Each structure stands twice: as C-alpha cells, then as structure tokens.
Amino acid sequence: MQYLFEGKSGEKNIILTGDSHHYIFKVRRHRQNEIIALRNLQDDTLYLYKISSINKKKAFLELVEEKDLQITAKKELHIGWCLIEPKNIEKVLPSLNEIGVSKITFILCARSQQNNKIDIQRLQRIMLNSSQQCGRSRMMEFDIMGSLKEFLSQNPKSYMLNFSQNHISELNDIETIVIGCEGGFTEKEIALFDESKIVGFDTPLILKSESAVCAVASKILI
Secondary structure, three states: OOOEEOOOEOEOEEEEOHHHHHHHHHHOOOOOOOEEEEEOOOOOEEEEEEEEEEOOOOEEEEEEEEEEOOOOOOOOOEEEEEOOOHHHHHHHHHHHHHHOOOEEEEEOOOOOOOOOOOOHHHHHHHHHHHHHHHOOOOOOEEEEEOOHHHHHHHOOOOEEEOOOOOEHHHOOOOOEEEEOOOOOOOHHHHOOOOHHHEEEOOOOOOOOHHHHHHHHHHHHHO
C-alpha cells in the first residue's frame, strides 16, 4: 500500500474507524507512534500522520508532514471503450489504472450487448483500491455515452483501433482512441473516421476487447 485514502486528509487530526481502522491495524499491522501516508485524491499532496493512540474501534492520527507529490502517467490517454460485459471490464480496470489511463468513456456501440449496465460507483471503488496500491494521486475518470457518433462530436480528434497498416506503434500523438467490443465496428461506425485516424497493431493475431485495451494503453503510455 502506497497510501490510505481518507477524504479528510489534510486536517490536523483524524479519527480512523471501520474498514480503514481494520485495514491499517489488522491487515497492515501498524502500531502506535508509526507514520502512515494518506491522500484525499482531491489534490496532489501526500499527508503523513503519526498514529498517536489506538483502541479496538478507533485510531487517532496527528498530521506531521505534507508533501506535494504528484504521481501520474507522463501522458494523458482517454479511451472510448465500446461496452462489453461489466465483469470483463472490472477484471482489467486495475491494470489500466496502473498503466496510467486518465479517463474511460463507455460507449453503447452498434454491437454492444444492449442489456449491459455500468455501475460507475462500483468501478470507482475498484479504482480506489488500485490507486492505493500503485500510488497514483488522481483517480481515473469515467463517463458513458449512447453512441459512437455522440462520442466523436465531443472528441473529434479521436483515433479508432481497427485492422490497419497504419500501426499504432508508429504514432506518438494519440490522446484519445476508440476500442471496439466483441465483433468489432460496423461499416457505418468505421465510416465516421478518416482513414488516417484508423490504426492497428502489427500482428496477425485477433485480440479480445480486454486484451486490446490493455495493449493500447501500454503502447501509448509506457
């Protein structure tokens, strides 16, 4: 754990209870007078607190130091991800968070399963746990849009990942990219993009949507 999320981080004194208390003292085995790091994820400050006293249900923390410490990827990457099964999204989200993806917009594309629903609050909880482990100082953002056309109206410089000899590894200006669901894009959806904005991988293998999104993030950000 790189830090513990606590919304009140920055205040002079904090009382830990509930799950936070259990995690710090039952799982991490911290003791009185030790220093622990907290973030509020609203700023880039790492707050260091001394554990001044502990009982079975509460721990009293005292602020001893503040560090301006921004931990983010070197580039911004916004992924437009055509909606797939939420359970498959949840499996790869921690990896995308660790790689440094800044935002994911889930798009209801033509071949998305129409009954899939995204629980943003659940995804945020997954990201919170991941961020505490990898250390990033700002949470990944999420959005939902009803069609690819709507997404492009707000993100006109987007690229599309599809079969193409225009290889993604040869470009360094991609800030927003759309990745398809199982079955890929329809001809109408492909026609929304200029040919120069359609990129692919230099491989004959077919990637699942989850594999493709991780590969794209890695190629662009790492």
